[in-house]
Amino acid sequence: MLSRHAQSLYWIGRYLERAGHICRLLRLQSEALVDRPVREIHFGWNRIYNSIGTQPMGGQADLFGDEEFALADSFTLADDLTFERGNPSSVFSCFSEGRENARHTRHCISPEVWTCLNTSYLDLQQQDMAAVWRSDPRAFYNDTVSVINTFGGLTETTMYHDEGWSFLQLGRYIERAQASVGLLLSHIDTGESSESQEFYEADWISLLRVYHALEVYNHIHSAEVVPGQVLDLLVSDPLLPESLSRSINLAASEIDVIGRGPRRHSSRAVQRLTGRLSSMINNEWPDRDDHIDMLREVSEFCGELHYLVTAAYFEYPIQERPPGQ
């Protein structure tokens, strides 16, 4: 398939995954606003911003700030992460970019997938934070997550599972792995950078909830939250839908299906790196105790994987000799 189309499909996967990730974090925040202490709410905001590598306007939220400003601050931050056109990580921007890439490749995706993306984008365009805030923010994020789940399901059930489909899935898995490791590191860093550095069990519980892993954790480990065990579950459990291990394994298997690109050394580099990543997570993780350093390395490797895929399949130099000459 055309490299440019493969690249657009890959980006559709990435942007929609990113939108879903932010939405799930925002859903959690909107729940916390109802009954959680200000410290925990602000911890949540800082964790989100750290994980996407930016700062909120006005800097990090003060964990022990005033109760009375907590709601106003949260409104501003939620708006920034949801509707702000100028914030490339906002849910709206992700939808907008995902749809833009889909516009370039409408003939490669099914009409159902297009309509799902297009109508949800048009819906978002009509909404604003004030209206969401007045009604039910949690329901809004829930609905948006649902749309993204529907999108995933539609790619599965209405698209031909050819190379283009594999690139779309690859985009999702690479994004998922990167977002996941980013969130874990951000969680640890945000905790360490706070003044008290006290252990707050609630923060780890909320982390488990982002991954739909709280019940699983309780089932396996009982209700006592031990950070090391949480990390083990979120990183290396191959049965947890969004664990790092599962994302990396899925990305690796898509790369296997896609096969060799036109430049042998580039595609070999892609395969070597996915091999290295999956060996780190699947084999080395249980036996090593430098887990935070490992996560930092994994984060770097995920970024590198993106560049290697781009060079191997999408943006290889066109001065290559034509086939058979």
Place this chain on the structure above:
Amino acid sequence: MDFEGYNLDPAVYDEMFLTDGAPREHARHVYDALIRMSAEELTTVQGRVNRTFSSESISFTVYGDAEAEERIIPVDPIPRVLTAADWQGVSDGLKQRVRALNYFLEDVYSEGRIIDDGVIPEDMVRGCPQYRPEMRDFAPPNGTWVAVCGSDVVRTNDGFQVLEDNLRVPSGVSYMIANRKSAKASLPRLYRSSRVQEVEQYGATLHTTLAELAPGGKSNPVIALLTPGVYNSAYYEHMFLAREIGAELVEGRDLAVRNGVVYMRTTGGLERVDVIYRRVDDDFIDPLVFRPDSLLGVPGLIDAAQLGNVTLANAPGTGVADDKSVYAYVPDMVRYYLGQEPILANVETFLCRRPEDLEYTLDNMANLVVKRVGESGGYGMIIGPHSTQEERDDYAKVLRADPAGFISQPVLDLSSSPCLIDGKFEPRHVDLRPFILTGRQTRIVPGAFCRVALRRGSIVVNSSQGGGGKDVWVLEDPDQAQNAGS
């Protein structure tokens, strides 16, 4: 809902009604169904149709003062009904015309017999900005310069006439198909009982046409559709057609020419392309030959076509034959090349390059449409009866400075068709753009993009000027249907 208040103008041919207000025989079935429906039902249908267009983003892009904007063409749900006999005349006439136009292009880019024989002035052809001397002696497969033609046909009380031929990169066919799809969804029972000829085979017919034009008669050629990209006004159509014909949708940056052969950059490496259905204008298609600043084209593409390694459909240089002055000579071309009388008439055209036509145009501007020969899309023209004296005076100055750059035509009473406007039936002017495909033979799908001038009294149907669209139902031939049944 009844047709009360539906104003029939005797000067205008109405597609549904006779001048006495009785429905035309062939439209009676649709008429009966419409009057049985309530206003609410019709409005619901209209809303549903337009929402489908919006949620699927069946859109085009308009360029204005601000940035490019995605717009949906408003769709009117009431079909325009044509008899099989009407259609036969239009179809035969257009096929004849396209054959003559292909001969004309072959001729003017080689011997120029039609010029030597004094049928058409040389400077009008060779002086036309769309005449491409670079294409001299070019020999496209099968002599097909124009593989896809979209001609604008209008109907008046005098019958059907061709208003213009679009021979470069005609668009609108996706609306023919989308309008049909929405008509079937919104009026399913009426559609079924009306016995309408299908248009959904357009994609397959286009594919056959393009495949027939493969270099050296190659079987199973690799076909690509070359688009200027997502910001082009017709991008939706490019995407739609690429999908219909199973072609790769490429942009200039996806293609490269090596040793006179065209390749596209795929995830598996460079892959050879045999036929390019190009929707990029001549000017931009190859920076080595035409505009050097073009980023949309592919350096070396013309060379590859001239070597016979790739087919470009349409061939570069076809614009000379749809120039608004050259248009006036198409009936002569039909006589000259085919030895036949034209089946479809032209609209009477005054060429302002001729002193007597210029004088006539200046004297009668208030009753004429004056157009720039090089413009399209409803730009650069003035409609006499809808203009002020001041506008006409300004326009006359421009016209006098460059008479050869203008033509004029009488203001046509385009036929009207009932449209649903604010919950009522009102007549609106319409035209018809069928698409004529030429590979080894010339084919035409029985349908068209029908453009509607949605503003009351307006005769400008261009989408960029606020026009809408509606479906065209070409009925089955009742005789043939009977024979098939017996």
